Amino acid sequence: MRNVFLFIRRHFNFLFFLVLQIIALSFLFRFNKFHQAAFLNVSTEITGRINERYNNIEYYFQLKKTNESLVQENARLRQQLKENYEAPDSLTRLIHDTIRVDSTSIIKYKIMEAKVVGNTTSLQDNYLTIHRGFDQGVRPNMGVTGPQGIVGSVVNVSKNFATVQSMLHYQFKYVAKLKHSNETGTIGWDGLSPLYVIMKGIPKSAKVEKGDTVLTTQLTSTFPANLMIGTVAEIVPDNSSSFYTLKVRAATNFGNIEYVYVIDNLQYEEQKMLEDSTRKKIQ
Amino acid sequence: MSELLKNTIRFILFILVQVFILFKMPPLHRFVTPYLYYLYILWLPFSLSRMSLTFVGFFFGLCLDYFTKTPGLHAAACTLIAYVRPFVISVLISQEGADKNYISPSIVSMGWAPYATYVIVLTLLHHTYLVLLEWLNFGSVMYFIGKVFASTAVSLLLVLLTEMLFFRKQKFRTNTI
Numbered sequence: 001m002r003n004v005f006l007f008i009r010r011h012f013n014f015l016f017f018l019v020l021q022i023i024a025l026s027f028l029f030r031f032n033k034f035h036q037a038a039f040l041n042v043s044t045e046i047t048g049r050i051n052e053r054y055n056n057i058e059y060y061f062q063l064k065k066t067n068e069s070l071v072q073e074n075a076r077l078r079q080q081l082k083e084n085y086e087a088p089d090s091l092t093r094l095i096h097d098t099i100r101v102d103s104t105s106i107i108k109y110k111i112m113e114a115k116v117v118g119n120t121t122s123l124q125d126n127y128l129t130i131h132r133g134f135d136q137g138v139r140p141n142m143g144v145t146g147p148q149g150i151v152g153s154v155v156n157v158s159k160n161f162a163t164v165q166s167m168l169h170y171q172f173k174y175v176a177k178l179k180h181s182n183e184t185g186t187i188g189w190d191g192l193s194p195l196y197v198i199m200k201g202i203p204k205s206a207k208v209e210k211g212d213t214v215l216t217t218q219l220t221s222t223f224p225a226n227l228m229i230g231t232v233a234e235i236v237p238d239n240s241s242s243f244y245t246l247k248v249r250a251a252t253n254f255g256n257i258e259y260v261y262v263i264d265n266l267q268y269e270e271q272k273m274l275e276d277s278t279r280k281k282i283q
Numbered sequence: 284m285s286e287l288l289k290n291t292i293r294f295i296l297f298i299l300v301q302v303f304i305l306f307k308m309p310p311l312h313r314f315v316t317p318y319l320y321y322l323y324i325l326w327l328p329f330s331l332s333r334m335s336l337t338f339v340g341f342f343f344g345l346c347l348d349y350f351t352k353t354p355g356l357h358a359a360a361c362t363l364i365a366y367v368r369p370f371v372i373s374v375l376i377s378q379e380g381a382d383k384n385y386i387s388p389s390i391v392s393m394g395w396a397p398y399a400t401y402v403i404v405l406t407l408l409h410h411t412y413l414v415l416l417e418w419l420n421f422g423s424v425m426y427f428i429g430k431v432f433a434s435t436a437v438s439l440l441l442v443l444l445t446e447m448l449f450f451r452k453q454k455f456r457t458n459t460i
Contacts, residue, residue, distance in 0.1 A: 013333045017366040020341045021359055027348075028355030028416065043349035051350075054303050120351065122310040124417055127352040156352075163352055191426075192313050255309060 032171070035140075035155040044129070048161030051118035051129050059258065066258040073147040109224050110264040112137060114144075117161070121168060121194040121254045128152065128164040130260060138162045143222035143263040149251025150174075150229055151260050153222055162262075168194050168254060175220050176229050179213040181206045187214070187229060187248065194254050196233060199246040206244075208235060214248050221265050221272070286328055286386065294343060297323040302350045305441075314426075314433035319441045320347055320357075321409050324365050325402060326389075326451075329382040333369050340365025360413040364405045371401055384456055390446065391453045402442055410435045 008015065030036060059066075118129030132138050134157045142154045144164045152166040165172060168189050176199060177184045185201035199214060212232040218225035234247035265271075301320035308317065324340050331339070344361030348354045375397040376382060385392030388401060410431050418427045 013337065013366070016334055017337050017362065020337060020362045024341065024344070024355040024359035024362060025416075026355070027345075028353065028359065031352075031354045038354070040349075040354065047350050118350075120306050122306055122308060122316060123351060123353075125351075125353060194310060 035165075040156060041158045044156060044158040044161050044163060048117060048129050048131070048158065052131060055115075055117040062256050062258055065256050069147045069253075070259070108265065108267055110266055112262045112264065114138075114162075114260050114262050116257050116260055119166075119254070119257060121166075124170055124191050126166040126168040126194075126254075127155075128166050128257070128260070130162050130164055130262070131160065132262060133158050133160040133162050135159055137264065138262055139264070141222065141268070142265070144260050145223065145227055145263060146252045146257050146260050148228065148253065150216060150223060150227055151252055151254075151257065154262065164260070166254065167197055167250060167252070174222075175217055176214050177217045178202065178206070178208065178232075179215050179226075181208070184217055184219065185243075185246075195249060197230065197248050197250050199232075199248050200243060202244040202246065204242050204244060208232060208244055208246065210235065214246075221268050223263060290327065293323055293326065294346075298343075298347055298350070301347060306351065312433065314429045315437050316430070316434050317441060318410070318413075318434060318438045319445065321361060321364060321406070322442055322445060324361060324368065325405060326387055327365075327368075328387045329372070329385070333366070336368065337362055337366045356413065356416055359416060360409050363412050364409045367408060368405065371404055375401055385453050386456075387451075387453070389451045389453055391451070403439065406435055406438050406442070407431070410438065 027038065031040075112132065114130040114132035116128055117131050118127075120126045128144075128151065130138075130144070138154055138157050140154050140157055144151045144153060150167065152164045152169070152172065154162050155165045156163040167174075167187070170189060170191060172187075172189055174187045175184055176187045183202050183206040185199050187197055187199050190198045202208060210232055214229040214232065216223040216225060216227040216229060228251045230248040230250045232246050233249040236245040236247055238245050297320045301318070305317045305319060310316075320343075323343060324336075327336060327339065340361040340363075341358050344356075344358035345354070347357045351357070372382060372388065376393055388398065390398050392398075393401065414427055414430045414434070417430075
């Protein structure tokens, strides 16, 4: 027993170092797996406040670009107004009412705006901090989209802030489809450039061309269908595989993003419960 | 200004510079992530005991980690260099007794060549461990080697600039032993 104490006293520094290493590594691996870590809620709140201070200054330098992207988005939305379309001649043909929101349908997605206060693009695992948290209705796993295209999904929420796993993160995986052929594949990031993401899993039997639009699908519950992700910039030649590897130019410019929309799927719980119970039934 | 106050201000400044300037820079290349924050650990006083040095390293890294949302990554690397630092110093200046006559490691207290060796060794160690942890769930061997050396080169350049811009004058304390 005495020897044990002597050993501890003699190598105390090394043991202390080992303990700290183990703490650090357990934080890291637990966070990589479940996006949970000790003191994360408190620290998100504090770093969020500091980020907000910085953003108040930085925001002025981005005003012009932010304004431009918002105006473009407004123009796109105005384009979709009912008044822009000539009503079909309903005297000669039977027409179905195709307006999506009416008294009989149920709203599925709720959209909340949020200001981006923290953002990185130069690391291998990039997160955004947004100024809207648990008290304002943000929950983990909600989708986040920008004025031009999708941005990522919420991984962590504190009282007034939330962290968003950006599309530029090595763990980001999302199902997407090509607008032209409706083929679905997965979107991920290879860590090379913040301008491009990689799409995999499109069979070579499908026709793909440069400039094809990549959209979200209704297959996952995070985003509504047909939101912009990007456009195909390059078809990477790979003869060994029967699937395409596509380099997709992201629609979102992650460098100067200032406002995002958090998408709340109101039927998420119901869908997830059903899927989980099905899985249990099979086992 | 007392050493404690000076180091506390440095602590905050290094983290803010790393988070709001170096991480905000548009990425030059995927191999290059400019790191400067760990210089704080290299600048800590000689008189700090090994245990508190290791702990300061851990805490400093963790603070940065909560900004980048990678809890534990920088903390692990900082703990390692803070633990190894006394060994490197004792090898490099064992004969001169500079660690008693000066407050903290610098060009003045250690001399050009030993100080450069000290910085290079710890930078390389820090980057290797950091990229290794990143590499475990991401990337290839080429990525690992390329990133370690490219980031080390950029970091050394930044350290050199910082040493030139903020030259630390150090008094020779004769009657302290």
